[in-house]
Amino acid sequence: MKKDNIKFIQGNEACVEGALYAGLDFFAGYPITPSTEIAELLSYRLPQRGGKFIQMEDEIASMSAIIGASLTGSKVMTATSGPGFSLMQEALGYAIMAEIPCVIVNVQRGGPSTGIPTHVSQGDVYQARWGTHGDHAIVTITASNHQDVFETTVHAFNISETYRTPVILLYDEVVGHMRERLIVPKKGELPLVKRLRTSVKEGVDYHPYLPREDGRLPMSDFGGVHRYNVTGLFHDMWGFPSDNPKIVHGLLRHLVDKILNNVNHITRYKEYYLTDAEIVLISYGSSARSANHVVFSRRPRGERLGLLELQTLWPFPYDLVREKCSKAKYIVVVEMNMGQIMQEVRRAVDHPEKVFLANRIDGVFITPTDIRNILRLIQGKGV
Amino acid sequence: MAIKDYIRERFFPHIWCPGCGHGTVMNSLLRAIDSLGMSKNEIVMVSGIGCSSRISGYVDFHTLHTLHGRALAFATGVKLSRPELNLIVPMGDGDALAIGGNHFIHAARRNIDLTAVVMNNRIYGMTGGQYSPLSGYGTLATTAPYTNIDYSFDTVKLAMAAGATFVARSTTYHVQQLTKILKQAILHEGFSVVEVLTQCPTYFGRKNREGNAVDMMESFKKNTTPIGSKAKVENPDLIERGIFIQKELPEYCSEYEKIIKRAMTKFET
Amino acid sequence: MAKPKLKGHLINPEWCKGCGICVHFCPKKVLELNDSDKVFPARSSECICCKLCELRCPDFAIEIEIEQDEQ
Numbered sequence: 001m002k003k004d005n006i007k008f009i010q011g012n013e014a015c016v017e018g019a020l021y022a023g024l025d026f027f028a029g030y031p032i033t034p035s036t037e038i039a040e041l042l043s044y045r046l047p048q049r050g051g052k053f054i055q056m057e058d059e060i061a062s063m064s065a066i067i068g069a070s071l072t073g074s075k076v077m078t079a080t081s082g083p084g085f086s087l088m089q090e091a092l093g094y095a096i097m098a099e100i101p102c103v104i105v106n107v108q109r110g111g112p113s114t115g116i117p118t119h120v121s122q123g124d125v126y127q128a129r130w131g132t133h134g135d136h137a138i139v140t141i142t143a144s145n146h147q148d149v150f151e152t153t154v155h156a157f158n159i160s161e162t163y164r165t166p167v168i169l170l171y172d173e174v175v176g177h178m179r180e181r182l183i184v185p186k187k188g189e190l191p192l193v194k195r196l197r198t199s200v201k202e203g204v205d206y207h208p209y210l211p212r213e214d215g216r217l218p219m220s221d222f223g224g225v226h227r228y229n230v231t232g233l234f235h236d237m238w239g240f241p242s243d244n245p246k247i248v249h250g251l252l253r254h255l256v257d258k259i260l261n262n263v264n265h266i267t268r269y270k271e272y273y274l275t276d277a278e279i280v281l282i283s284y285g286s287s288a289r290s291a292n293h294v295v296f297s298r299r300p301r302g303e304r305l306g307l308l309e310l311q312t313l314w315p316f317p318y319d320l321v322r323e324k325c326s327k328a329k330y331i332v333v334v335e336m337n338m339g340q341i342m343q344e345v346r347r348a349v350d351h352p353e354k355v356f357l358a359n360r361i362d363g364v365f366i367t368p369t370d371i372r373n374i375l376r377l378i379q380g381k382g383v
Numbered sequence: 384m385a386i387k388d389y390i391r392e393r394f395f396p397h398i399w400c401p402g403c404g405h406g407t408v409m410n411s412l413l414r415a416i417d418s419l420g421m422s423k424n425e426i427v428m429v430s431g432i433g434c435s436s437r438i439s440g441y442v443d444f445h446t447l448h449t450l451h452g453r454a455l456a457f458a459t460g461v462k463l464s465r466p467e468l469n470l471i472v473p474m475g476d477g478d479a480l481a482i483g484g485n486h487f488i489h490a491a492r493r494n495i496d497l498t499a500v501v502m503n504n505r506i507y508g509m510t511g512g513q514y515s516p517l518s519g520y521g522t523l524a525t526t527a528p529y530t531n532i533d534y535s536f537d538t539v540k541l542a543m544a545a546g547a548t549f550v551a552r553s554t555t556y557h558v559q560q561l562t563k564i565l566k567q568a569i570l571h572e573g574f575s576v577v578e579v580l581t582q583c584p585t586y587f588g589r590k591n592r593e594g595n596a597v598d599m600m601e602s603f604k605k606n607t608t609p610i611g612s613k614a615k616v617e618n619p620d621l622i623e624r625g626i627f628i629q630k631e632l633p634e635y636c637s638e639y640e641k642i643i644k645r646a647m648t649k650f651e652t
Numbered sequence: 653m654a655k656p657k658l659k660g661h662l663i664n665p666e667w668c669k670g671c672g673i674c675v676h677f678c679p680k681k682v683l684e685l686n687d688s689d690k691v692f693p694a695r696s697s698e699c700i701c702c703k704l705c706e707l708r709c710p711d712f713a714i715e716i717e718i719e720q721d722e723q
Contacts, residue, residue, distance in 0.1 A: 026460070026463070028459075028460060044646075047646035047647070048647055048649075048650040049647075050647065052463050052464060056456065056459070056489075057485055057486065058485065060453065061453070061459070061485075061486055062456075064449065064453045064456035064457045064459075064460065065457065065459050065463070066460055067449075067460060068447065068456075068458060068459065068460025068461035068464070069460035069461065069464035071447065071461060072461055072464045072468070073464075074464045091453065094449070094450055222445040222447070222461060222465070222468070223424065223425070223427065223445065223465050223467075223468045224424065227424065227443055227444055227445050227446070228446075229439065229440055229447075230446070231440075231447075231448035232448070232450060233448070240394070240440060241440065384712075384715045386712075387712065395667055395711075395712065396666060396667045396711060397711070399710060399711075400669075401669035401670060402669070402671030402672070402673060403710055404710065405710065406709070406711050406712075407673075407708055407709070407710045409710075410707065410709065410710065555708070556708075558704070558707040558708050562707075595671075596671050596672070596673055597671075597672055597676040597677075600677070600708075
């Protein structure tokens with residue numbers, strides 16, 4: 001039986017497969033380890049399907065170009081790592097303010113600054129949340145294995161179109177570069193959200209920034225029958241600059257509320273053995289693979305470990321985390337940074353003193369042994 | 384007048400100072416567009432940040448008011464994604480050549496079909512009169528109180544060196560030439576750069592004792608000359624006006640269409 | 653082709669900012685600024701319909717209306 005929908009590939013390629021499945025037709029990017037493979041693969045695959053690829057002169061130009069392309073109706077994406085992600089922040093804020101659907105992949109590496117290009121970290125979590133200036137909300141999604149990389153990429157495009165917002169796919173160097181099996185779903189198997197276009201006819205006043213009753217904002221392609229203005233300044237529902245306090249307040253609330261009021265719809269997670277867990281591990285990205293191993297190796301010995309694997313980091317699912325940890329004796333957040341998600345978990349739970357950190361910040365992948373050693377310390381058993 | 388058809392009248396009178404050259408540039412630009420008979424729906428205007436870039440709010444096209452210096456990068460995304468659209472990119476001198484300098488030379492290098500209009504008033508007007516890379520040695524500005532020690536770019540030479548295939552210069556005094564040049568720049572299939580010397584009487588003019596708008600336009604008349612004129616030979620300090628280069632080279636989007644054809648033929652679905 | 657005949661100067665005083673560009677560069681000195689610093693045609697009979705005022709105006713505030721030719 002021919003099975004050419006089963007591939008043995010890198011996580012970066014799984015992301016490419018997911019993006020193409022979701023309808024990506026424009027990519028602008030700049031090479032940076034460990035995300036470069038995404039650009040290389042798309043430079044090859046996109047024109048095969050009539051899509052467009054361009055390597056821009058830097059990451060600022062890449063982020064800017066995908067915003068321009070999105071306004072003409074394309075489904076767009078760019079990919080980078082830490083240093084490039086830092087460069088993209090201003091334009092990312094523009095996409096948030098102007099409500100432009102786009103997907104930004106950050107395959108995290110050791111940072112800050114040039115850091116360690118070829119080694120893993122999960123240090124950009126807070127940057128994904130607050131990297132761009134001003135009050136804002138953002139959607140950030142991650143995955144720990146290639147099947148989930150594929151599905152979360154599709155989910156990212158769907159969220160991006162539904163809420164007219166940029167979505168950050170925050171993967172990491174281990175997931176990006178390791179090789180694993182991916183089964184590409186058949187066409188139609190995963191739901192895809194199409195761009196919502198306005199039904200307002202030519203010659204009738206179109207408001208690019210007036211939400212429908214259900215909160216969605218119908219778009220109109222540049223080059224189409226409605227001519228309007230798009231700006232990064234605070235603007236009225238026609239897209240024209242305004243400093244009127246009512247408008248400023250209303251728009252800022254809208255930009256934030258449209259995400260925060262839909263946490264349940266946006267949140268994706270996986271849970272293992274949480275119903276009777278004494279120790280709840282919370283993890284995401286490649287760290288979750290090791291956390292998962294610890295849970296599954298200890299359960300047969302009677303240890304009541306459980307794992308909450310987060311796939312949506314922002315908006316942070318405070319209620320979900322609180323609920324899943326309510327009966328835990330210890331909560332151990334497993335991540336490769338100095339406790340960025342741990343801080344959010346502490347804010348979420350009823351007993352923050354029960355939250356501990358099992359981490360690694362030296363560029364080396366956190367192993368099940370590392371986690372077990374820290375668990376022993378936490379439980380006062382010694383190493 | 385027919386060109387009133389191209390403006391968003393409800394925002395007039397516009398925010399530019401009395402005598403600001405940017406209004407004249409908009410005037411000439413809209414006349415150039417009108418003479419081409421294109422549909423308004425085919426035109427996308429992408430501007431950056433600054434006094435010049437406010438032009439996009441006043442015109443009745445698809446308008447994209449972007450980030451300081453990044454207009455050409457946004458425009459590249461629009462154009463590559465929809466090559467049949469007509470892209471006009473007005474920018475300020477600092478916008479295009481300081482923070483936007485890198486995007487400027489790369490858009491030129493690619494020869495992508497955009498029309499860049501550098502509205503050069505030799506100052507950062509919106510923020511109150513700081514010097515720009517086009518201000519020039521010895522000028523005064525709020526951040527050059529002891530006179531500027533920076534030499535300025537020659538926009539035309541820079542554009543040509545970077546690979547632009549249509550490069551021209553005019554001034555807000557020479558409106559008839561300006562309209563003609565803008566028309567040709569838009570028609571040109573490749574990266575076009577039109578530098579317009581325009582007056583900022585409020586900051587550059589005042590700080591550098593160049594007088595009011597009228598005086599500054601008289602200077603444009605006096606200190607510029609057609610390319611290769613006898614006057615230029617006699618006085619090399621004169622600034623040349625006209626079309627410096629106009630050549631046909633493969634345009635970026637059409638080259639990419641060829642890539643798509645090749646990729647689709649090789650790849651059997 | 654008959655020389656264009658002036659029908660009138662259409663001036664929008666709300667848009668005119670009194671910059672004086674049209675006044676100064678009119679080849680026939682037709683235009684002046686009034687007490688409110690708005691342009692008006694002081695000598696419209698001298699107008700040759702060159703339209704340079706209309707072309708140079710930064711504010712779209714002045715328009716030259718031409719009499720349609722009787723052919």
